[in-house]
Amino acid sequence: MSIQLDFGKLGGLIPAVIQDHSSGRVLMVGFMNEAAFQKTVETGFATFFSRSRNKLWLKGETSGHKLVVKEITTDCDTDALLVRVEALGPGVCHNGYESCFYRKLDNGEWVERDSRSYDPSTVYGSHL
Amino acid sequence: MSIQLDFGKLGGLIPAVIQDHSSGRVLMVGFMNEAAFQKTVETGFATFFSRSRNKLWLKGETSGHKLVVKEITTDCDTDALLVRVEALGPGVCHNGYESCFYRKLDNGEWVERDSRSYDPSTVYGSHL
Numbered sequence: 017m018s019i020q021l022d023f024g025k026l027g028g029l030i031p032a033v034i035q036d037h038s039s040g041r042v043l044m045v046g047f048m049n050e051a052a053f054q055k056t057v058e059t060g061f062a063t064f065f066s067r068s069r070n071k072l073w074l075k076g077e078t079s080g081h082k083l084v085v086k087e088i089t090t091d092c093d094t095d096a097l098l099v100r101v102e103a104l105g106p107g108v109c110h111n112g113y114e115s116c117f118y119r120k121l122d123n124g125e126w127v128e129r130d131s132r133s134y135d136p137s138t139v140y141g142s143h144l
Numbered sequence: 145m146s147i148q149l150d151f152g153k154l155g156g157l158i159p160a161v162i163q164d165h166s167s168g169r170v171l172m173v174g175f176m177n178e179a180a181f182q183k184t185v186e187t188g189f190a191t192f193f194s195r196s197r198n199k200l201w202l203k204g205e206t207s208g209h210k211l212v213v214k215e216i217t218t219d220c221d222t223d224a225l226l227v228r229v230e231a232l233g234p235g236v237c238h239n240g241y242e243s244c245f246y247r248k249l250d251n252g253e254w255v256e257r258d259s260r261s262y263d264p265s266t267v268y269g270s271h272l
Contacts, residue, residue, distance in 0.1 A: 019247070019254040025195065031159040031173055031224075040168030045159055045224040057249070067153065090254060091244035092237050096159075096173040098245045109220050116219035117226045119147070121185070126147040126218060 022095040023050055029065060030095055034108070037086040037100040043108040044116040046075070048097065060085050062099055079139045081105030106134040150223040151178055157193060158223055162236070165214040165228040171236040172244040174203070176225065188213050190227055207267045209233030234262040 023030055029047040036043055046064035048056065052072055055063040059074075062083035066073035076082030083101040090097055109116040111132075118130035151158055157175040164171055174192035176184065180200055183191040187202075190211035194201040204210030211229040218225055237244040239260075246258035 026154060033161050033170055033173060035170060042161055042163060042170065042226050044219065045161060057252075088249040089245040089257075090247050090249070091172065092239045092241070092246070093244075094247075094254075096244075098170050111220045113220070116221075116224075117217040118220070119218050119222075121216040121218070124185075126222075129217075 019090075019094060021050070021053065021090060021097075022093060025095050029067075030097060032062070032064065032097040032099055034062060034083060035098060035100050037102055041115055042117060043083075043101070043103060043114070046073075053097070056085060056099070057088070062101060075108075076104065079105060079110070081108060081139075083108070107132075110136060110140060112136040147218075147222060149178070149181065149218060149225075150221060153223050157195075158225060160190070160192065160225040160227055162190060162211060163226060163228050165230055169243055170245060171211075171229070171231060171242070174201075181225070184213060184227070185216070190229060203236075204232065207233060207238070209236060209267075211236070235260075238264060238268060240264040 021030060028049045032046050032048045034043045049065040052063045052065045062075050062085060064073045082104045085099060085101055087100040107114045112134050113130050114133045118128055119126040120129045149158060156177045160174050160176045162171045177193040180191045180193045190203050190213060192201045192203060210232045213227060213229055215228040235242045240262050241258050242261045246256055247254040248257045
């Protein structure tokens with residue numbers, strides 16, 4: 017591709033915003049390195065670089081809650097990605113919510129404003 | 145607030161996804177340090193930390209295209225923010241588009257899929 021993504025600003029990583037393609041809800045933010053981006057494009061499933069595990073991470077590899085890529089866009093500085101997806105399964109968040117963004121700032125306090133969409137212990141078992 | 149944001153993973157910064165509160169369109173991704181986050185909460189206008197200028201950056205300070213905060217959420221790991229806003233002015237992107245995400249991946253090429261919503265030379269003048 018003629019326009020290269022800028023992986024240099026964060027030491028090889030760029031943030032990837034994951035948005036539900038039908039509802040428009042922002043589901044999570046992950047980070048991709050160049051290999052994760054290529055894997056995402058080649059396979060059609062969102063793949064990240066896990067900073068905690070220091071390796072490529074196919075989202076849903078444990079839970080089955082994969083993210084089917086519908087559209088990939090980049091921003092003016094080519095240092096961020098917006099990936100519109102169809103999310104397989106009841107929720108993206110490993111804590112059992114549809115979206116990782118389930119806490120809202122309310123008068124200086126973070127309060128949960130969503131209910132769980134699934135029980136994470138039945139999906140992740142002893143991985144949590 | 146009882147739950148602290150985790151600014152440690154990216155050397156004092158967290159990504160902040162900016163989403164139009166009415167259309168749901170993702171407009172940009174910026175980075176906030178703790179001071180930018182506090183400023184955003186206190187003033188009600190999205191304020192970032194500019195990595196290129198190494199200082200706080202009130203979005204719209206030059207263009208007038210400020211972002212009025214409607215809702216702030218954080219994710220499960222408290223290392224990302226989703227800020228729903230009302231965007232003042234015709235576009236958020238300094239290149240003249242409604243959203244910074246105006247290029248789409250199409251068969252391995254990044255192609256512009258949006259039209260400009262304003263002429264950036266009339267807004268930014270010699271700043272570009």
